[in-house]
Amino acid sequence: xxxxxxxxxxxxxxxxxxxxxxxxxxxxxxxxxxxxxxxxxxxxxxxxxxxxxxxxxxxxxxxxxxxxxxxxxxxxxxxxxxxxxxxxxxxxxxxxxxxxxxxxxxxxxxxxxxxxxxxxxxxxxxxxxxxxxxxxxxxxxxxxxxxxxxxxxxxxxxxxxxxxxxxxxxxxxxxxxxxxxxxxxxxxxxxxxxxxxxxxxxxxxxxxxxxxxxxxxxxxxxxxxxxxxxxxxxxxxxxxxxxxxxxxxxxxxxxxxxxxxxxxxxxxxxxxxxxxxxxxxxxxxxxxxxxxxxxxxxxxxxxxxxxxxxxxxxxxxx
Amino acid sequence: xxxxxxxxxxxxxxxxxxxxxxxxxxxxxxxxxxxxxxxxxxxxxxxxxxxxxxxxxxxxxxxxxxxxxxxxxxxxxxxxxxxxxxxxxxxxxxxxxxxxxxxxxxxxxxxxxxxxxxxxxxxxxxxxxxxxxxxxxxxxxxxxxxxxxxxxxxxxxxxxxxxxxxxxxxxxxxxxxxxxxxxxxxxxxxxxxxxxxxxxxxxxxxxxxxxxxxxxxxxxxxxxxxxxxxxxxxxxxx
Numbered sequence: 068x069x070x071x072x073x074x075x076x077x078x079x080x081x082x083x084x085x086x087x088x089x090x091x092x093x094x095x096x097x098x099x100x101x102x103x104x105x106x107x108x109x110x111x112x113x114x115x116x117x118x119x120x121x122x123x124x125x126x127x128x129x130x131x132x133x134x135x136x137x138x139x140x141x142x143x144x145x146x147x148x149x150x151x152x153x154x155x156x157x158x159x160x161x162x163x164x165x166x167x168x169x170x171x172x173x174x175x176x177x178x179x180x181x182x183x184x185x186x187x188x189x190x191x192x193x194x195x196x197x198x199x200x201x202x203x204x205x206x207x208x209x210x211x212x213x214x215x216x217x218x219x220x221x222x223x224x225x226x227x228x229x230x231x232x233x234x235x236x237x238x239x240x241x242x243x244x245x246x247x248x249x250x251x252x253x254x255x256x257x258x259x260x261x262x263x264x265x266x267x268x269x270x271x272x273x274x275x276x277x278x279x280x281x282x283x284x285x286x287x288x289x290x291x292x293x294x295x296x297x298x299x300x301x302x303x304x305x306x307x308x309x310x311x312x313x314x315x316x317x318x319x320x321x322x323x324x325x326x327x328x329x330x331x332x333x334x335x336x337x338x339x340x341x342x343x344x345x346x347x348x349x350x351x352x353x354x355x356x357x358x359x360x361x362x363x364x365x366x367x368x369x370x371x372x373x374x375x376x377x378x379x380x381x382x383x384x385x
Numbered sequence: 386x387x388x389x390x391x392x393x394x395x396x397x398x399x400x401x402x403x404x405x406x407x408x409x410x411x412x413x414x415x416x417x418x419x420x421x422x423x424x425x426x427x428x429x430x431x432x433x434x435x436x437x438x439x440x441x442x443x444x445x446x447x448x449x450x451x452x453x454x455x456x457x458x459x460x461x462x463x464x465x466x467x468x469x470x471x472x473x474x475x476x477x478x479x480x481x482x483x484x485x486x487x488x489x490x491x492x493x494x495x496x497x498x499x500x501x502x503x504x505x506x507x508x509x510x511x512x513x514x515x516x517x518x519x520x521x522x523x524x525x526x527x528x529x530x531x532x533x534x535x536x537x538x539x540x541x542x543x544x545x546x547x548x549x550x551x552x553x554x555x556x557x558x559x560x561x562x563x564x565x566x567x568x569x570x571x572x573x574x575x576x577x578x579x580x581x582x583x584x585x586x587x588x589x590x591x592x593x594x595x596x597x598x599x600x601x602x603x604x605x606x607x608x609x610x611x612x613x614x615x616x617x618x619x620x621x622x623x
Contacts, residue, residue, distance in 0.1 A: 143439035155574035157438055208572070210440055255574050326573055345518055345569065347511070354439045358503060 124217050124279045127196035132273060132298075132371070134201055139212035139354050145286045147354065149206065150307055151255055152241070152248040153288065159250070160288035167247050169292040169308075178238075178313035181229035188292045192278055194227075195219035199282070200275055202298035204305075205337045205366045209359075211351045216296050217279035222270035230266065230314050237269040238262075238319035239295060240311040256322050262295065262306035263319035263333065265375075273298055273371055276309070299365040299372045301335045332385035336376070337366035341385050410477060417478045421485040424452045425492075442500045449493035450522075451577075454567065456486035457560045458584045465591035480536055483556070487533040494526050518569035525562035528555045560585055 150160040153167075172188040186194070197217050205211045225237065241260040245251040251258045268274065277296045278285055285291040290307025297304050303323050313319070323331035330344050339349045339362040350359040365372050376384075428448055431437050437444040463479040466472050502509050512519045532553055534540070541549045564585060567578040 139439075147439035151573070155576075157440070157444075210443070253576075346516055347508075350508075352440065352442070357442075357500075 123284055124192075124197060124282060126199050126217060126282065129199040131198060132200060132202070132368075134203055134213060134367070136203070136213045137355075138201065138215055141281050143354050144212060144214055144280060145288055148288045149208075149302065150250075150288060150290070152250045152258075152260065152308070154250045155255060161286075163249055164287035167287040167291070167308075169287065172292050172310075174293060174309060175311045176224075176228045176314075177311070178315050179231045179234035180314050181231060182227070184228060188278075191219075191224075191293070195223055197278065198275070200277075200296070200298075202273075202296060203366050204296075204298065204302055205351060205362065207301040207303055207331070207335070207343065207348075209346060209348065209351045209362075210354055211362075211366075212354050215281055216275065216277040217282060217285075218275035218277035218296060220272060221274040221276050221295070222272065224276065224312075225266075225270055225314075228314070233316040234314035235266055236315050236317065236319055237264050237266060238313040238315050239264075239306045239309050240313070241306050242308040242310050257325055260306055260322045261319065262304055262321050264295075264297065264304075265318075266314070267375055268297065268372075271372060271375065273368060299337060299368040301337055303331065304335050334376075334381075334384050336372075336381065336385070337362060338364055338381055338385070340364070341382055410474070413474060414478055414481070418481060421456070421482065424448070424489070442496065446493060446496050446501060449489050449496060450567065453486055453489040453493055454560075454563050454581050456482055456489055457556070457563060458581060458588070460486055461556065461560060461585070461588050465588050465595075468591055468595040484533060484536055487529045490526050490529055494523075518566055521562045521569070522566035525559045525566060528559040528562070532556055532559075557589075 146161045147157050148160040149157070150164070153160040153163040170188070173185050174188065174191060175183075175185045177183045197219060199215055199217055201213065201215045203211055204214050221237075239262045241262075242248070243251060243259040264274070275296050277290070277294050278292060280286070280289060285294065290305070293309045294307040295305045295309065304321075318333060321331075321333055323335075324333055337348075342348050348362055351362045352359050363369070428437075428445065432441070432445075460479055460483040463475045463482075466475050498504060498509065502512075513523050514520070532555060535544065535549060535552060544552070564578060564581045567581060568575065571578060
């Protein structure tokens with residue numbers, strides 16, 4: 068772009084009437100989106116696949132590791148969020164993230180890689196075939212959802228950058244912009260939000276970088292434009308609005324672990340046997356259900372991931 | 386009550402005109418009663434319109450807990466408000482507001498028992514023993530029970546005012562435990578519990594200051610008259 072970024076042509080200026088009524092437009096848009104999502108849900112998988120093809124995200128593959136459980140309604144997935152960058156209340160993200168700018172957006176990959184790179188988000192979406200992954204999501208607060216994510220296997224991206232033999236961990240960094248992320252104006256957490264995975268966890272086929280859910284682009288409150296999804300770990304491992312991935316040789320710091328090391332470990336694997344010091348992790352409430360259900364080891368993905376932790380004391384490495 | 390200690394100087398307007406005063410006070414009391422029910426009404430309306438988030442049980446518990454602490458703080462604010470500004474109306478509704486604190490605490494606890502835990506007694510027992518935030522929250526609730534039970538005029542008579550008052554000092558302990566319960570429950574954002582804590586500290590400071598002042602005044606007057614009489618109220622801070 069040759070023009071200065073702050074110069075806006077008249078044609079792009081929002082008419083005052085629209086600006087003044089922006090909230091109504093937003094809510095109209097939200098209502099429309101919900102209506103469409105409801106309609107999409109009513110169709111069979113095949114029909115909604117067609118819908119989605121027309122609505123932005125081209126999905127190349129469906130069904131891998133998919134759970135048959137009832138999916139959490141879009142309305143719940145997009146209004147009940149822990150995303151402290153936009154506020155600590157569950158409905159703060161949906162209330163405050165609407166104007167968050169997710170374009171232009173780049174992801175930098177650096178550190179122990181032979182091919183460090185900065186990738187534009189739209190290039191990234193085009194470069195890898197997108198997959199739908201219907202996963203359980205278990206929050207550390209003992210509630211859970213079932214979410215149809217759209218994303219790319221993290222392993223594919225890591226491999227493309229050709230990690231060196233020193234690459235033992237992947238560190239993730241989230242966006243810092245207090246002007247757009249009001250929650251960052253208070254030091255509730257140590258910004259930027261950072262997370263990390265062991266390299267074998269990061270390249271496990273279950274781990275994805277999500278760019279959408281319910282067949283559409285990721286809503287801002289769910290971590291747009293790019294977030295991590297590691298379904299066998301507690302939700303806080305799923306860092307949102309990722310701007311940087313660094314391959315490193317030692318275990319990187321992670322935000323909640325820094326905040327309370329005795330409560331949130333680096334691994335944060337879902338485990339009904341290992342309680343949070345302040346509450347039990349044995350059960351969870353599935354959003355939309357009354358009775359609590361039993362929490363499953365590795366959130367029900369033990370067959371896929373248990374081997375990653377063979378020989379480890381999961382009580383110590385929680 | 387205050388008029389006993391400081392008789393109205395001649396010529397000063399009487400605070401309440403006979404005939405009209407009690408009516409006005411009763412009206413004020415009714416208004417406070419209705420106001421205390423508003424949080425519950427709001428909860429009911431939001432439930433009807435499915436506005437209790439995707440996790441309604443947690444939302445209901447959070448809101449009821451918030452209002453319990455709010456009403457406890459309001460109850461404890463009655464005496465300091467009198468000391469600071471000379472207001473007396475709040476003294477007439479203090480008992481009612483205190484009972485509302487208990488009412489919301491009971492709803493909060495019932496929601497935990499019935500909706501959150503579905504009466505799973507072994508889980509509830511384990512929670513109360515193992516989870517310190519639940520231990521202190523439960524303790525705060527239990528402490529409020531005798532206060533609610535002895536809130537009648539008859540109970541004051543039966544127990545005698547002094548004993549009754551000593552029992553009702555438990556409300557301080559309950560409020561402090563309630564704030565600790567909140568502090569230990571939140572994950573990272575301590576803003577709300579800190580505000581409740583600050584309110585309690587402020588109210589306790591006002592109480593302490595007034596009782597010290599009273600004591601100093603009593604000592605002064607007793608030294609002037611040459612009598613070694615103890616300060617009024619036996620030295621128990623009001």
